[in-house]
Amino acid sequence: MLAVHVEKTLGEFSMNVAFTSESRATALFGPSGAGKTSLINMIAGLLRPDRGRVEIDGEVLFDSAAQIDMPAWRRRIGYVFQEGRLLPHFTVQHNLEYGRWMGGHKFDPAAFQHVVELLDIGHLLDRRPGKLSGGERQRIAVGRALLMQPRLLLLDEPLASLDTARKRDILPYLERLRDEARMPMIYVSHIATEVKLIASHVVWLDGGRVATMGGIERLDAAQVDMLA
Amino acid sequence: MFDLSPQDWTAVALSLRVAAVSTVVALPFGIIVAMLLARGSFWGKSVLDAVVHLPLVLPPVVTGYLLLISLGRKAPLGAFFADHFGIVFSFRWTGAAVACGVMAFPLLVRSIRLSIEAIDRRLEDAASTLGANRAWTFTTVTLPLALPGKMLAFARALGEFGATITFVSNIPGETQTISAAIYSLIQVPGGDADALKLVVISIVICVAALLASEWLAKRATARLHGA
Numbered sequence A: 001m002l003a004v005h006v007e008k009t010l011g012e013f014s015m016n017v018a019f020t021s022e023s024r025a026t027a028l029f030g031p032s033g034a035g036k037t038s039l040i041n042m043i044a045g046l047l048r049p050d051r052g053r054v055e056i057d058g059e060v061l062f063d064s065a066a067q068i069d070m071p072a073w074r075r076r077i078g079y080v081f082q083e084g085r086l087l088p089h090f091t092v093q094h095n096l097e098y099g100r101w102m103g104g105h106k107f108d109p110a111a112f113q114h115v116v117e118l119l120d121i122g123h124l125l126d127r128r129p130g131k132l133s134g135g136e137r138q139r140i141a142v143g144r145a146l147l148m149q150p151r152l153l154l155l156d157e158p159l160a161s162l163d164t165a166r167k168r169d170i171l172p173y174l175e176r177l178r179d180e181a182r183m184p185m186i187y188v189s190h191i192a193t194e195v196k197l198i199a200s201h202v203v204w205l206d207g208g209r210v211a212t213m214g215g216i217e218r219l220d221a222a223q224v225d226m227l228a
Numbered sequence B: 001m002f003d004l005s006p007q008d009w010t011a012v013a014l015s016l017r018v019a020a021v022s023t024v025v026a027l028p029f030g031i032i033v034a035m036l037l038a039r040g041s042f043w044g045k046s047v048l049d050a051v052v053h054l055p056l057v058l059p060p061v062v063t064g065y066l067l068l069i070s071l072g073r074k075a076p077l078g079a080f081f082a083d084h085f086g087i088v089f090s091f092r093w094t095g096a097a098v099a100c101g102v103m104a105f106p107l108l109v110r111s112i113r114l115s116i117e118a119i120d121r122r123l124e125d126a127a128s129t130l131g132a133n134r135a136w137t138f139t140t141v142t143l144p145l146a147l148p149g150k151m152l153a154f155a156r157a158l159g160e161f162g163a164t165i166t167f168v169s170n171i172p173g174e175t176q177t178i179s180a181a182i183y184s185l186i187q188v189p190g191g192d193a194d195a196l197k198l199v200v201i202s203i204v205i206c207v208a209a210l211l212a213s214e215w216l217a218k219r220a221t222a223r224l225h226g227a
Helices: A036-044 A092-103 A109-119 A134-147 A164-180 A192-198 A218-227 B006-039 B045-057 B060-071 B076-085 B093-118 B121-129 B134-146 B152-158 B162-168 B178-187 B192-224
Strands: A002-010 A013-021 A025-029 A051-056 A059-063 A077-080 A152-156 A185-189 A201-206 A209-215
Touching: A002 A036, A013 A036, A013 A201, A013 A209, A025 A036, A025 A192, A036 A051, A036 A077, A036 A152, A036 A185, A077 A134, A077 B121, A092 A109, A092 A134, A109 A134, A109 A164, A134 A152, A134 A164, A164 A185, A164 A192, A185 A192, A192 A218, A201 A218, A209 A218, B006 B045, B006 B093, B006 B134, B006 B152, B006 B178, B006 B192, B045 B060, B045 B093, B060 B076, B060 B093, B060 B162, B093 B134, B093 B152, B093 B162, B121 B134, B152 B192, B162 B178, B178 B192
Parallel strands: A025 A185, A025 A201, A077 A152, A152 A185
Antiparallel strands: A002 A013, A002 A051, A051 A059, A201 A209
16 A cells, blocks of 8 residues: 655645555546656655655655655665656666666566566567667666566656557557556556546646545546536 | 887887876776766865866976975875885886876866766666666766766877976886877987877877777767667
């Protein structure tokens, strides 16, 4: 279970967000500038909250009252960034294995093969990130996060940098990922149709606050409210 | 044209050795200082920046003289190295390497610093989410992205003259680099022709070093921007 309560002031913008999630796939939904990326950066340990607490499966990652702040590299949280952020000087294969090296784990051929097949990236292993298309890059980024065996997977608008046709190519991979990977994920997006395909639970952010949260059907209800 | 005397070859070999050793030894210090200047915020940062750039603006003879009075055999620092590590600098090729390293240091720091400042720090964030602590992030991401094409300092060290000749003199076979050998030759009546050979060789070596440096840097940039 993920339990988050964080407060953060960034210039003029202030955030105060609390939510818990037990769902396999939780969507973090809301317009641009709602604080979605800042929120998952705080979960990942890339941004320090001013106050609050972040806990996964009983382990405290951050607690301002107890002065606990686990560094990002020890949190074991997989992060798929909007722009991929593959390491440009490594091949695709080495990008995929980077997390395993850093964690000091043994090579697990079965797990590696599984991820390669899941994302259909076997033909790209020897290439360098610079030579990949946007869609290929995002699939590698997903694979890289999966192979570090995270306890939670954060996906920050992984389709945002892709055109509509590419989005349609990648979505099935993400659905398979949700069904086959044995880890919870948080899927950040501002597009309702995308969120409805992937997630079963939604946290709707607006202006740094939780506007509503609950089952994915909340999305429809809230949208109707907003239209009315 | 290229029937070089053994003494010329000695000077060429010595120059390459001095420049290579000085670059390799200066590199770790250059990386540390460049990292401090690029990323650090501390009291006295602008002073450090100024001190690092001093050899670039001081007359080389001043730098050489400062080395002589600090690293000479009777100077405290020079005696310390001689007693504890058995390294003597005065009138030895090691001293020439120190002089070249000090003179090339500003260029080395400057070029590494610019590369570090140009690195997309979000890549370092990505490495940290994958389990890399700061030291691993530095060695596997920051350094490999910042380092390619830093041979300008090597070329600079190859051409050093003023500080070297002031600090360790001009002893054939020990401290006489290409530059010093050219200087000696053109002091002698009729030595111009021999000097010209060494001039051509030094141009060839420096142009080769610059081309190699450019090529490595270009390849690294191309990788960053997708090729």
